[in-house]
Amino acid sequence: MREQDYAVNNSVQAEQLEVSRVLRNTYGLLALTLAFSGVTAYVAQQMRVGYPNIFVVLIGFYGLFFLTNKLRDSAWGLVSAFALTGFMGFLLGPILNRYLGMQGGAEVVSSAFAMTALVFGGLSAYVLITRKDMSFLGGFITAGFFVLLGATLAGMFFQISGLQLAISAGFVLFSSVCILFQTSAIIHGGERNYIMATISLYVSIYNLFISLLQLFGIMGRDD
Numbered sequence: 001m002r003e004q005d006y007a008v009n010n011s012v013q014a015e016q017l018e019v020s021r022v023l024r025n026t027y028g029l030l031a032l033t034l035a036f037s038g039v040t041a042y043v044a045q046q047m048r049v050g051y052p053n054i055f056v057v058l059i060g061f062y063g064l065f066f067l068t069n070k071l072r073d074s075a076w077g078l079v080s081a082f083a084l085t086g087f088m089g090f091l092l093g094p095i096l097n098r099y100l101g102m103q104g105g106a107e108v109v110s111s112a113f114a115m116t117a118l119v120f121g122g123l124s125a126y127v128l129i130t131r132k133d134m135s136f137l138g139g140f141i142t143a144g145f146f147v148l149l150g151a152t153l154a155g156m157f158f159q160i161s162g163l164q165l166a167i168s169a170g171f172v173l174f175s176s177v178c179i180l181f182q183t184s185a186i187i188h189g190g191e192r193n194y195i196m197a198t199i200s201l202y203v204s205i206y207n208l209f210i211s212l213l214q215l216f217g218i219m220g221r222d223d
Helices: 002-047 054-070 076-100 105-130 135-157 163-187 194-222
Strands: none
Touching: 002 076, 002 163, 002 194, 054 076, 054 194, 076 105, 076 194, 105 163, 105 194, 135 163, 163 194
16 A cells, blocks of 8 residues: 555655646746747847738747647757747848837837737736636637637728627637647646747747737827
């Protein structure tokens, strides 16, 4: 009986150590990729580059994402992760220039940045402290993805009053739920690869920031 209890305790301790390792590596890599993304965004902003064709964006993002997933268990996965986040940061440069060129644009950007940091920090802390299992949110994320995809396509073809505001608000909610889900997955064993955990959180933070930019920008125009 004692040997069985000892084995169980060892298993629990090993699981806790693995969770701590993945969390430490994930947040360490996330900080580095966010910083690198900020540098590439600044370079693109200073160069005044234009936003590329949508096909370039899609091919670049999904190509680098699937490459990172394929290389996730090797050191090359780190290189691919930085390539992906650097590419996304470079895309952010022209977006920032567009908002900074608006009246009160600096306040819009700073507010979106502060709110993104607050939301990410608060949601991550909530899951890390409570240790709640958020796996039940998987169905909501799947449904939300298709609803937002449909709304985005509708916005491209139809001029519906208030639709863009609703889409931006929807993406804020969607990204927030993804952060809860992804952080919980690390804690409860759903994700053991820190490279993919980092990329998942990075994409959620990126989408959250972009959506808040759009939301605050629309509200600013209404003023």
